[in-house]
Amino acid sequence: MKKIFKKCKALSFLVLPLLFGSASTALAQTVNGTGSTFPLLLYQDMITNDPIVGSWSYGPALGGSEHAAFLTGSTVSFSGSETALTSADLATYSQSGTWGPLIQVPAIATSVVLPYKEVGITTLNLTTAEVCRIFSFSPASRTWNQITTAADDGGVGSTNRIQIVYRSEPTDSGATYLLSRFLNAACGPFLPAGKFFTVSNVFKTMVATALPTTLPAQEDQNFDGFPDAWVGVNGDAGMSGAVAGNQMHRLGYISPDPLYTGVTNNHVARIDGLLPTIVGTWLSLPSPPSGAARQSPFNWVPAYSIPINYYPIWGTTNLLFSQCYAGGFGPGTKGAAIKDFLTKLMVVGAYSRTIFDHNFVLMFTPWRTAIKEAFLEGSDGNGLAFGNPADCNGIPGRP
Incomplete structure (x- = not known):
């Protein structure tokens, strides 16, 4: 042994x-x-x-x-x-x-949510039409009182201008790309004739053909001539900081983030009364390819x-x-x-x-x-x- x-x-x-x-x-x-x-x-x-x-x-x-x-x-x-x-x-x-x-x-799979911050508003509910008009900076959606009501938003009739926080990278932004797919598909009925959102991962490309007027000269990161209407940030961290900070009047878009779970309406907007859910995301997916299509x-x-x-x-x-x-x-x-x-x-x-x-x-x-x-x-x-x-x-x- x-x-x-x-x-x-x-x-x-x-x-x-x-x-x-x-x-x-x-x-x-x-x-x-x-x-x-x-x-x-x-x-x-x-x-x-x-x-x-x-x-x-x-x-x-x-x-x-x-x-x-x-x-x-x-x-x-x-x-x-x-x-x-x-x-x-x-x-x-x-x-x-x-x-x-x-x-x-x-x-x-994922969702892109719309974080916001405005005095007195904690249950923001936007219609698809309002989302389209906000990102095209339509005259009908330039101030908070134009998109909020006391009935479902706790709106206080604020006449403050909506500040749209956007990803300013000159190249790829995944959050911009996913937002653009929705805007391109949904906004046709809510924009003037000939205006549309372009599917793109660059924000300025996405909105260029949807804005109501030709883009004027740049001014303090704003590309529509109205001070503070557009706030450019870099990266998800920049977006989170810009909307979660002390500044009010802001609405942006962001990928999944610890501050914005998608189920807290006091941080992110509902769209047509809806927030993201796991089941909703699953059921939004089409069927996978089969047979030779793979x-x-x-x-x-x-x-x-x-x-x-x-x-x-x-x-x-x-x-x-x-x-x-x-x-x-x-x-x-x-x-x-x-x-x-x-x-x-x-x-x-x-x-x-x-x-x-x-x-x-x-x-x-x-x-x-x-x-x-x-x-x-x-x-x-x-x-x-x-x-x-x-x-x-x-x-x-x-x-």
């Missing part, structure tokens, strides 16, 4: 370093993400606190499109954006023969439509991956870490609590099932799964 024990002990000294070596290899995998700031705090919280394979980072895209670094650079492992991949984006991706095809999936990455971002009887400003934050990664998808590889991350996003449990705590919404079951079938299991016959041999054998894969 002693001899057997000694042999086992000796073997343990050989085996344990191998085991720890494997674990260390997995932990050593560096997975770099970049893109939208919309889910930034959520992803960083996942990376810090949740069980995630590998060494991860996620930071804001620095200049240009949120997709650009992923499509054209070799140091980015994945990217996040609310803006769907376009054919023009795809045209910049010249590495399919080296890194493999692209995978685009909706990661998490083969196009453009079909994987849910198209916007105005929901009936649910809060209307909704969308998804999406992820871009490669189908092939250097080293494959075996234990300890970057590919395995990427696949593990998406797998945990698509099940109830692993990240659910963190998603809920950040006021985002887990994707609805049909979408999670479709993503698992297509990209994680490859069980739908479309050949889209991570590491699919027909696409990945014989090429290096994304570094």
Whole structure:
């Protein structure tokens, strides 16, 4: 027995370093993400606190499109954006023969809420028409007494000008993009003939064709000639600070934020009497693609439509991956870490609590099932799964 024990002990000294070596290899995998700031705090919280394979980072895209670094650079492992991949984006991706095809999936569902602050108003309820007129700075919605009534808003008849707080970044803003989809789809009947909102992630582009007059010269961040009518801020933190601070008369728009949970009407406006709910967001989503339609990455971002009887400003934050990664998808590889991350996003449990705590919404079951079938299991016959041999054998894969 002693001899057997000694042999086992000796073997343990050989085996344990191998085991720890494997674990260390997995932990050593560096997975770099970049893109939208919309889910930034959520992803960083996942990376810090949740069980995630590998060494991860996620930071804001620095200049240009949120997709650009992923499509054209070799140091980015994945990217996040609310803006769907376009054919023009795809045209910049010249590495399919080296890194493999692209995978685009909706990661998490969300709402954009309208935070406000005005003296005496704690239950603000806006109609769709009023929202349209506010963001087009219509003469009928330029002061608070034009949109508030004592009956449902606690309105005090304030003649103060509404100050619209907007995201002033010259490039991508996910919150602006999701707001623009709603305004573009809903506001046609409420604007003068020939006026409309453009779907865009840049605020000035979004409103330019909806404003009642031609834009005059810039004046103190205001681009309509009225002092303090427009207040430009940078990032979600800038928006939160501008509306939550001591300044009154303000209304803005923001992605999920600790101060603005979407269920506190004294902080955020109802639209047609509605605030966001998890079920409402789920039921606003269209059906996921099926059959051969799954083969196009453009079909994987849910198209916007105005929901009936649910809060209307909704969308998804999406992820871009490669189908092939250097080293494959075996234990300890970057590919395995990427696949593990998406797998945990698509099940109830692993990240659910963190998603809920950040006021985002887990994707609805049909979408999670479709993503698992297509990209994680490859069980739908479309050949889209991570590491699919027909696409990945014989090429290096994304570094």
